[in-house]
Amino acid sequence: RSQCNDASICGNGIEETGEECDDRNTANRDGCTSTCQDEFCTVSLGPTRTYSPIGDHKSTTHSPPGPRRIEQDIQCNAGEVVTKILYKKVGTQDRLDGVTLSCGRLNANGTIGSSSYLPNPDIDGGSRTQYIISCPTGSAFTMIDYSAGTSDSVDGVFGACTPISNYGLGNPGADIFPSNDPMKSTGPRGPCTDLSSGEPTLLTGVAYDIIERSSAANGTTDSIAYIHCRPLVVTCSENPPLGANISAMPIASLLAENNRTVQIGVITSMVIIMSMAAGVMLRR
Numbered sequence: 488r489s490q491c492n493d494a495s496i497c498g499n500g501i502e503e504t505g506e507e508c509d510d511r512n513t514a515n516r517d518g519c520t521s522t523c524q525d526e527f528c529t530v531s532l533g534p535t536r537t538y539s540p541i542g543d544h545k546s547t548t549h550s551p552p553g554p555r556r557i558e559q560d561i562q563c564n565a566g567e568v569v570t571k572i573l574y575k576k577v578g579t580q581d582r583l584d585g586v587t588l589s590c591g592r593l594n595a596n597g598t599i600g601s602s603s604y605l606p607n608p609d610i611d612g613g614s615r616t617q618y619i620i621s622c623p624t625g626s627a628f629t630m631i632d633y634s635a636g637t638s639d640s641v642d643g644v645f646g647a648c649t650p651i652s653n654y655g656l657g658n659p660g661a662d663i664f665p666s667n668d669p670m671k672s673t674g675p676r677g678p679c680t681d682l683s684s685g686e687p688t689l690l691t692g693v694a695y696d697i698i699e700r701s702s703a704a705n706g707t708t709d710s711i712a713y714i715h716c717r718p719l720v721v722t723c724s725e726n727p728p729l730g731a732n733i734s735a736m737p738i739a740s741l742l743a744e745n746n747r748t749v750q751i752g753v754i755t756s757m758v759i760i761m762s763m764a765a766g767v768m769l770r771r
Contacts, residue, residue, distance in 0.1 A: 497523035516654050516723055527727045528653045529595040532566060533718040536688060561605050562692030562715055563590035568627040568651075569690040570602045574644050575615040583633075583641035585609025586695055586711075591627075593689075595728070597653035599627060618665040622648035628690035629659055633711050634670040641695075641710060643670040649687060655721045656687055688716040 495503035500511040508519035508526075520526045563569060571589035576582060587610055591602035622628060630647035645664045650657035664670065692715030 495523075497521070516721060518654065520723075520725060524725045525727075526723050526725060528721055528723040529728060530593065530597050530651070530653055530655070531595065531720045531722070532568070532593060532689070532691075533720045535691065536716050536718070537713050538716060539713045559585065559607055559609060560692065560694040561586065561588050561607060563588060563605070567592050567602075567691065568599065568717075569622075569692075570599060570627055571604070571619060571621045572628070572631065572644055572646060572693075573604060573610070573617055573619050575610045575613070575617060576643075577615075583643065583695075584615065586644060586693055588690075588693060590691075593627075593651070595653070597625075597651050599625065599651065616667065618643065618668045620644070620646060620663045620665050622663070623650075623660070625652075626650045626660065629656070629687050629716075630662075631690060631693060631711065631714055632662065643668045644711070645670070646690075649689075651689075651719065653721070656689075656719055659687070688718040691715050691717050 495505050497506060497509060498511060498513045500509055502509045502523075506523035509523050510517060510519040512519075513521040513523075515521050515526065516528060518526050518528075567590035569588045570591045572586065573589065574586045575584045577584050585607055587604050587607040589602040589604045592600040594600060626648040628646045629649040631644065632646060633644045634642040643665065645662050647659050647662050649659045694712045694714070696710060696712045
């Protein structure tokens, strides 16, 4: 440089006077604020939103004829997101029998806890083949799709996952298909997306309808009727969450802090003892 400049410039990638960080940009929600101060973010889930799949293939008449009704509405518990989807089929036919979800709790730091499948009488028990799609670690479903079969039924389910962190959602991944289900085609897409704003949201529930046939055991899924989704809410601050300073402090620092506390206590005790001794001598 041809001249000296004492002014700090946020966003130049150099940590200068008054800056706690500098990540070469002035964006927020990336760990370093627009004023180059350390940033602490946490995530939570917003209110539930319900969407209908785009271009649903279900019709008002069925072959063979039969009434269509909502069979199951499977929803995760509050604060949980869908990490796995499991379904079964009627025999060897391309007709979906039922769907259930595995839900994991979303932690404030963006990680997802262990998950378990929700009960569903349509698929619990029996010897029918299970078809499973699982999100990669740290991801959750933001899209569920299904393939149309014959006789106005669902052939199979697939979806797409998006990684989560305490700074928000990453880029959606490619569609994931069950390895043991050769689906015929792709069909209506059920995106967890606010179409007006394009804001991605996370899958938290699925409702499907069924066509009544000769018996309840032969009922087949007509379509994914609608899906439940919740937006990811990111809250950031320059102040760390309560307790973060203590938990993040290295063990050596904690020990040093304890040593200092002990030293202060010893010194204080010595001063008190010496003062008492001096008082006794003065009285004598």
